[in-house]
Amino acid sequence: MEYKKRLYTAKHKYATMSAQKVRLFADLIRGLYADEALDVLRCYPNRGARLIEKVVKSAIHNAEDLRDPDPEELRIVEIRVDGGPLFKRWRPKSRGMSTVVKRRMSHITVVLG
Secondary structure: OOOOOOOEEEEEEEEOOOHHHHHHHHHHHOOOEHHHHHHHHHOOOOHHHHHHHHHHHHHHHHHHHOOOOOHHHOEEEEEEEEEEEEEEEEEEOHHHOEEEEEEEEEEEEEEEO
């Protein structure tokens, strides 16, 4: 009988950063081992790297809580950054006009296996 590996997920919903900025770091670590991914993310000073780093750590801790037999062999099977809702605000401009300021959010999902 072949051993089937479990999948461990972690999500950060409503992260207050646009998905476009966070996706850059998701593309960097897709397919890496979890500990390698954390090492790569620690090299970047960007806030998007910190957000993904927290979600990867959470997925690792979920695997430890569910008693994964080999937590250091976990690989990032799937990492997804989806767009979330928008906050729309008005900002006054010259000559009595106004423009819309869109505060974008994102949903970050990490699956380890």
